[in-house]
Amino acid sequence: MDKMTGLKEILTMDPKNSFARYGLAMELAGRGETEGALAEFATLLEQNPDYTAGYFMSAQTLAKAGRTPEAITRLRDGIACAARTGNSHAKSEMQSMLDELGG
Numbered sequence: 001m002d003k004m005t006g007l008k009e010i011l012t013m014d015p016k017n018s019f020a021r022y023g024l025a026m027e028l029a030g031r032g033e034t035e036g037a038l039a040e041f042a043t044l045l046e047q048n049p050d051y052t053a054g055y056f057m058s059a060q061t062l063a064k065a066g067r068t069p070e071a072i073t074r075l076r077d078g079i080a081c082a083a084r085t086g087n088s089h090a091k092s093e094m095q096s097m098l099d100e101l102g103g
Contacts, residue, residue: 003027018048025054029061037061045077052082052090059094063101072103 004027010020025040041058044051055078062071075098082091 016047018044018051018054021047022051022054022057026057029057034061034065050081050085052078052085052087054078055081056090056094056097059097063097068101072098072101075101075103 004024007020007024007027010017011024014020021040021044025037025044028034028037028040038058038061041054041061044054045058048054055074059071059074059078062068062074075094078094079091079098082088082094
């Protein structure tokens with residue numbers, strides 16, 4: 001069984017499993033399936049708005065796809081999430097990316 005099949009099975013049993021949802025989004029992004037990855041990131045963040053890594057990795061996916069304005073918005077949301085959850089490391093990383101993108 002490949003990784004994506006396993007993650008999809010977990011999500012069939014537990015659709016709100018944030019770790020599996022994040023993993024599936026990352027697998028899709030790694031395979032170049034940008035729209036599928038972004039859909040999974042959106043579901044993840046809708047179900048778990050405090051999943052800080054989801055903001056950062058979806059912003060990276062958006063930036064890689066040339067969707068800079070959307071990436072900037074996602075980073076701003078992620079920075080707010082990191083501040084809210086006390087994740088200073090993630091906040092710093094996202095701020096650096098935001099600065100690089102001119103946001």
